[in-house]
Amino acid sequence: MVGPQYDLVGNPLGAVHATFERAAEATAAESGGREPVAAFRGKDWGASEVFRSFLFEQGGLDKVPVLDASNLGLIKPNTLVRFRGMVQDMLGNEYYVGAFKDGSTWRTNKFSDFSPFSIPHPCDSHLWERHLFHCVPVPGQNSWTRESSPGPDLRTMSSCLTSEQRDKRKRDADNDAMDVSENGNVESSSPSKKPKDDDVQNSNSSPEISMNKGHISEMNGVDHHIPGSSFSCLVKVYDMPESQVKLNDVAEFIGVYTFDPELAAPTDNSDDIMFDLIEDVTAQLPPSKVPRLHCLVRRNLSAHDFLSKPPTAEPSPILLKGIRQSLLSHLTLVLGKDELAAQCLLLHLLSRLRNKVDVVTVGRLSLNFTGFNRESASIFGNQLNNLIQRLLPYSQAIPLSIEYLNAATLQPRKDNQSGRLVTGVLQLPQGTHLTFDETLLQSGSLTSKGVENTMLLKNLMESQMVEYDFEYYKLEMATDVQLLTLSEGKSNILLSDLIVPFRPSSVPAVNVSAEELESWRWYLATVRSLPQSTESETYQMIQDEMVSAMRDDRSLGCSELSRWLTMAQIMASSFGENSLSIEHWQMVKELERLRKERLH
């Protein structure tokens, strides 16, 4: 039904209303009943089909601008936008008048906040519900991910914005009593967008972030991606069972952007004082700072979706092997020609949580490089961080010093007074990579907060769970992050699975080309999602191997053998093979042998 009469990008609500009215008439004609639109509650009448086919089949995705801190002031309200972010908080359900009768035609309010018509009698209107989610840009998102989907140049569209709206926004920003913290790191990689418009100031929409920026030393000259500091978006999702969206999911929401500053004005209702008493959480998110997005189409994002080009080739073993080799050699160079360390790092970067049996997590491989000191940490650490930032979609580097442990807010906490979840560093999407620099740790004493933070990190390392504090009880949320530690001796706070003494022999000085980076990114994303299947002979063989290993070395225990098996599995998939074979096991044993030599 998509004809040229709909301008889906510029006037999506028009398409929504038109299709609704048509559908309502159609059902009214069919059933002849009084309430034709009752059937539409919770379901779609064909509008999202229209959008879906436009976006995905007809390549309309590129025409839709991306909602971002930089272009918040430039986008015209009631147009179609996209927003990529992480679900940071779930704000419950909202009831709105979904369908109402205006005269003799049925109209809908879906996908908008403000109704131009006066609300009619309740008999002629239906209440529907929608879910509210508070989304923020993904914490730790690296800049290369933004290249993948630039929107159209918005400067040409900026003339659409009336001067009045611009002034209004400026006034709001000026009156902002909250701290305006600097924008984390919004480097627009696409040159067409100007980073900031002079009229629009980026403002802090989550004032509760208590992380003290002064304490965080910058590891390599790039600001940390502090969650929530750039901006956030209130997404209203329709028609979807709420359990489909989980906390900390990264998704792309495509929908209608609405801006209704009138709705946010505090109502001084002497009429019914109760309005003020039953507070609305969304009142804390003023529309001038937090845009509202009414979601039409939603899709979850994985690492693949951040790649610029869609994967061209089939992930064949030969192709993967080649890329593996080039990546490995690059890693070796970065790590000062320490091959063992490079091999271990590769295995670590490819690890992901496969299974969870009670408290035992299968598939994780956290890595601890020992033998660093301050200088080497700054040299190698910087290089390593640079590389990781360019390879993985989300990563963060955390300097583990006493001040940091004592001051940082790691644990997300629910503030029952305001009704929102105050975020912490450990509210991370799946697949984030964390690098801890422990060389900054000096002797000192930990406050009680420091002890709590340490326990949180320990829990994260061991069972991949983070406890969220809900004041009267604690809720555990599962995560899947990769943890790398750089320390002088064996780390006592973060007990990693794999401990590798670091023996560099040269200073790194490397350049890489963009294609190489692309291919490596693709490699990492693909290998991590390769399914693993194994034949039953392999089981038997592995068991025999384990038994003989235990016989040779009595000190081997359950955890070590489990780790070997994990490493072997990762090794197998790093070659593109989806089943484990004896050679991989042997390779792992060889690595272990070399590692053990170094330990003594």
Add this chain to the structure above:
Amino acid sequence: MASRGGGGNSNSPNSVSSPDVRPSSPLPATNSSPAQSGRSGGRRRRRGSASPYPSSPSLGGFETPPPPGRRTPSGAATSRQRQNWTGRFPPTPSTPMSTDDVPPSSEAGDEDTPETDGGGVDADAAPVFVWGTNISVQDVNAAILRFLRHFRDPRDAGRVDPVMDEGKYMRAIHRILELEGGESLDVDAHDVFDHDPDLYGKMVRYPLEVLAIFDIVLMDLVARIEPLFEKHIQTRIYNLKSSVCLRNLNPSDIEKMVSIKGMIIRCSSVIPELKEAVFRCLVCGFYSEPVMVDRGRVTEPHICQKEQCKATNSMTLVHNRCRFADKQIIKLQETPDEIPEGGTPHTVSVLMHDKLVDAGKPGDRVEITGIYRAMTIRIGPTQRTVKSIFKTYIDCLHIKKTDKSRLHIEDSMGTDNPDANKTAEDVSLGDKVEKLKELSKLPDIYDRLTRSLAPNIWELDDVKRGLLCQLFGGNPLRLPSGASFRGDINILLVGDPGTSKSQLLQYMHKLSPRGIYTSGRGSSAVGLTAYVAKDPETGETVLESGALVLSDKGVCCIDEFDKMSDNARSMLHEVMEQQTVSIAKAGIIASLNARTSVLACANPTESRYNPRLSVIDNIHLAPTLLSRFDLIYLILDKADEQTDRRLAKHIVSLHFENPNIEEIEALDLPTLVAYISYARKYIQPQLSDEAAEELTRGYVEMRKRGNNPGSRKKVITATARQIESLIRLSEALARMRFSEVVEVRDVVEAFRLLEVAMQQSATDHATGTIDMDLIMTGVSASERLRRDNLVAATRNLVMEKMQLGGPSVRMIELLEELRKQSSMEIHLHDLRGALGTLMTEGAVVIHGDNVKRV
């Protein structure tokens, strides 16, 4: 004369200050059929004139015309008002009420004024319906009346009631009247359903109207019984048949009665809501009539009412004489177990009035019955257009705390009243308990429980079984003579480093919430028991409990038991046997309860356990303390291919999801905790006769084993302490099956467990037999025999070779002589020991290295 029973008529000049017993309910007016009052127009109407009553959750969200029937002290015609009344409520004599004595003052405001159209209300006897439905108001009225009068609780059937033949609610009403207290009648919705399912259905679907009628009927009844009763009794419905999950509230539930469980996270302060305002004229001081508050608006009278004054705009509000009602808004959040994975909890606002204010505080778990309402939000105070968004809240009718009857993880696993009676509340916990009971009937529940305990710790099945018994515990017994037997089982784990003993301890600590986990090295005697502290506020010395007292009714996990200082260990003696801690220090003499089970874990002094030495020698614990442990497990790291193979299989199965490797179901942690806490609370197994016989038989057997007729030595294989342990273990095993009777198979299993434990720790390696003496005294029977022989030989030697009063002989010489005589290996220190014994007998005297006979 306005009759009290129903005076809808408030115009008579006398009735200004009399409390109006208007049958107005605290809820907004219902709509009657449009035929009667032409102005209903289908909109919800508001009774703004509710007055001495508990304030109503009465803010309708829609524009409503000003309420009719404003109370004015004017002598307006009654008929018009009555007309309004009848427009709304069922009047009447047409209602089939059995009127006994009291004049038929019906609620709907018919009085026997002479002007009355007498049964002029009969003119309106046409059935009145609730707007938009076909619910006839009269029918509902009748049904409610029937219910209130005649409902009898089937559970009370057996009781002889002095006030016989009165319905349950009639009794309740009488009680309220007698006590002159209470303004509410709690009506159990289950009762309504049992009596009249139709009425129940109507009540849930149209709560506002039905509750209004309920109130009217109640007022009528009360007036019938005691005409002078002044207060208005409100109906509070609770215990609906089905409760809704907070998450599942959706727009179709609006204006329906719902029942929700949740946790209060926030309470606002108490908000006074103005109900009646009194004004005073500044010029003449005249106090005006109380002015009703209409939808939050008070119209100030412009003109002073006093005849002489008539000043304009001179009225001012007098706060003290205004009437306020309490109001509070609380936020209810869903309970943690309802939250789906990866989600955050939802909240809903609840509005509380009057008596319900401050009924709950933040952190309480409650169940709320109320009406789900939605209201629009105006965009601005001056605009009439509204946002399309609605705000929702719940009008609370009844609040009940659900803390006590929950099987909750934070509950202590023990109970303070072992004879908890099964009240109706527990039965209503329903399916959770049912599920547990079903689990208990499974034949392999024992194996399942074993597997669910610490699933990540590999093997150690028998140890896990012992730990399970410890969690379930036996029955403490208190005899009338004063002797008491403990019900707690104590377990000691000894073994090589590297086996997961500490992990087991951590797991047990996690499982048993009232437990304390301490490490032996870090504990002092005082810290374990109780210490004296100074109260910061009052400055007095107070006693603070230590670890053992804090873990009363729980499990106290002690790691590195052998590294504990002896001081601390001596405390444990008392705790483990008498289950109390006695303190006499700093002027405080007290005896505290410490009914804990102790789970201790010790490492051998050498790096590995030396199987050739006894348990005592390996871990250097006093045998007296060891004997207080019911089960002593040796966890050895045997280099065994079988175990290695099984370990390998286990690891592989973790990594690969292989359908071949079958996983037998285990219980997850919350179910396990619930199972254990339910069992501990409600199941008290008693020994059956067969079980008692089996016990004695088995015990005698065990002891007989040591007394082989052939051997000369008597090896003790069981002591009286073991019998007690066996009884405790069997009771624990019976509890696992939720069985009130200890059966023979429990006793057999208890024996087996004890054997396994004993085999490991009490086997005399010299002879291979089990010798409890090894644990009791540290010296096995064979050893003792040996020593006795040596003493005898030494005595003989001394008698022969040395003379009374003769010169002293060096010990080394004696040693050589003995060696020549006997074939046994004798060492110097053995000889010293033997000579020491002789010295106590008085036969010899030892000076350094020399022995002299005396």
